[in-house]
Amino acid sequence: MTIGVIFKIAAVGILVSILSQVLKHSGREEQAFLTSFAGLILVLSWVLPYIYELFASMKRLFSL
DSSP: OOHHHHHHHHHHHHHHHHHHHHHTTTTTTTHHHHHHHHHHHHHHHHHHHHHHHHHHHHHHHHTT
16 A cells, blocks of 8 residues: 555545535535545545555465
């Protein structure tokens, strides 16, 4: 995992938390939930290849 992915995840987390708080204080809880959900899906799409690679390497390791 590169350091750039970690910085991207941190930036998305900060941005989503700020947007979520602003939307909650303005009375738009539904949009705040959708914003959080979209951030989660975005980060998951970035991390999923690394999780797949981890399981593939574990499979190769134990199939000796």
